[in-house]
Amino acid sequence: METLLRVLAALPLAWVHRLGTLAGWLTYGGSPTYRRRFRAQVAQAGVAPADARAAVGAAGRMVAELPRLWRHGVAGVPLRCEGTALVDAAVAAGRGIVFLTPHLGCFEITAQAYAARWGDRQPITVLYRPARQAWLRAWVSGARDRPGLTAVPADLSGVRGMLRALRRGQAVGLLPDQVPPEGMGVWAPFFGRPAYTMTLAARLVQQSGAQPILVWGERLPGGAGYVVRFEAFDEVLPAEVEAQAESAAAVNRAMERLIRACPGQYLWGYHRYKAPRQAGPAPAAAAAAAPPAD
Template sequence: MNALLRWLASWPLGKLHTLGALLGWVTYLLSPTYRRRLRANADLAGLTPAQRRASVAQAGCMTAEAPWLWLRDGEVSPYCRWEGAELIEQAFAQGKGLVILTPHLGCFEITARAFAERWGAAHPLTVLYRPSRKAALRELEETARGRPGMDTAPATLAGVRQMLRALKRGETIGLLPDQVPPQGMGAWAPFFGRDAYTMTLAAKLVRQTGAHWLLMWAERLPGGRGFILRVSAPQHPLPGAGEPDSEALQQACARRINEEMERLIMLNPAQYLWGYHRYKAPRDAAASPAAAGTQGPAQ
């Protein structure tokens, strides 16, 4: 498997995206479960049929470019163009930690590496990740993501402490806030009109450390022409500044972050990973407060 991935990593990016688009459609056609989930999630967001079809190919592109990102020698910076980088510089000037939130949109894997190549020497980055259950893939992920200026933190209590320490040192952390968190680390909040178990960690870290927070995603350009790294500030601050933590405040913060993620996603909905099982409930998590009959078909 590793030999195949390394061979694919040597391909030009445009060829990988062509292969990925084909694989995306093969997966969509052969997996009824994946097809139903993608269609249901896309319909919740009001995507047009054309946008939904484009998302099938884009999901395949995301998979096919992974070997290129993980195993290719050399920097990715020549393939990246930045828009909004001054917001990151301004955050650094405040002398506090920085939290960067990235949804499953575009080439989200490249965001951390591009950041580390540009700023990691002076401003190290720690990214939260969920280790693969497969040992071989887990080892590959850890090796590929362990780059100069970039560290990884597992989605465990130890990983949370690691990120907290990084922020207190004035460093940067990166999270995917639309990733379903483990039981006890989330709150139910609307996401495109349906309750989703949503990470509370990002807001807690911002509130506990006074860190600045920004939004970032990487738009995949056609024809293998690279990526645009887009950075933006949230439209509204997190609620409850100065208030003690509470379940109601956690839910309000989760709602606010979901609103920001929705805004980013709708800038380019064809590049969002609609097939992701966003609305699943972690094992032993309390059920959504919304009535089951209003939630639509199970996914």
């Protein structure tokens, strides 16, 4: 497996994406459960199947491009950023930033792109889940600890590290549409269906006074590179940390807006509506009207 990662890291991006597209379609064709979940979540979001079709191959491209980004970062990758004035203003003000990114496009590249441009002035800390295999941990940890970029584990120590970074006026980044462990989320609407949603994203903003900014990395066709798009978070979160459900719903609405802008690059096969074992079922009245996730 490590040999395959080395090969993917060495190939031109266009070839990596071609291979990834093939892998995405093979996975879709070979897994009825994945296929049902993909279709059900597209329907739940009200997205036309034709608009989401490209996401089948995009899921494979996302996996295939990771070794190249882990090994080489953004070096040699065609990359441009849009909406940079928003970030420039926050960095100039010395205000902490909470970057919110859905499972959309190339989310691995967003923190690296930020670190390459602003990391010398305002470093960024991101959450990650350590790989189980020792050899893969070495690949990932080396890739995500770069100048201006620090990765911390997705546990209590990592959360504390993010809060410390924000209080120093630095930036942090996380994926708020990732299903959190039991006790770290609340039920909030996501495309009209209750989804167990992390409270951490909003709490980081509320407890530190940081500025929330949306960001996602659009993957250009033909291996032409990426566009990292920074956008304003256009809602005001409740000041009270206790208003967790209301805050989580606001974050979900922001994620929905980004996803609707590019449904062909969202991970529709991600099990967004699963519930941690001890979290209990989704609110029955609302969940009954929703199609099954798998």
